[in-house]
Amino acid sequence: MSEMTVQIVTPDGIKYQHKAHFISIKTPDGELGILPNHVNMIAPLVVHEMKIRRIDKDSHVDWVAVNKGIIEVKDNTVTIIADSAERERDIDISRAERAKLRAEKDLAEAEKAHRIDEMERAKVALQRAINRIRVGNKY
Structure with a gap:
């Protein structure tokens, strides 16, 4: 199965970086699911709950509170630049x-x-x- 690298960056530095099979994000136009080999894109993000299905096992899902920002998808690398972001375990x-x-x-x-x-x-x-x-x- 293909994979992609997911990285979340805030003004405080890298908040998240792992390999994933799937992510779900929310733009002003609605929710978007991203799989490996997704077309290259850039889009704005709204305040939302980001879902990341990691590669280590199908049941491993990370949740991240993302507070606005932008997403860039390019060559199986997903970079989120957010005003702030927190993993569920850190809230x-x-x-x-x-x-x-x-x-x-x-x-x-x-x-x-x-x-x-x-x-x-x-x-x-x-x-x-x-x-x-x-x-x-x-x-």
Whole structure:
């Protein structure tokens, strides 16, 4: 069976690098599954739960909370450059839940005061916190 190298890079450095048979990512246009020998491409990513089926055994799946970025697929190498990314095993659920509560509070206050910029920031923070909680609960 063919394989591809999957690498996730953030401003803090390489967060993930393994061989895989399949990955699932999400772009603004929807979900996309990538298999080895995929056509070369570049696409933007949204906040989402990335699924990586590793080559060591079929049941080995890694989940990564990806917070926006871009994906490049070229010659069986998948590179994700993300604002931030965390593997399921590295997510502190209680910290993510506190971030969710903070974002919900900030969103409510911004909506009450009709501050559009603050509302957008709070929505993004809430989306990221929920994504981290979902991925963290898969561990």
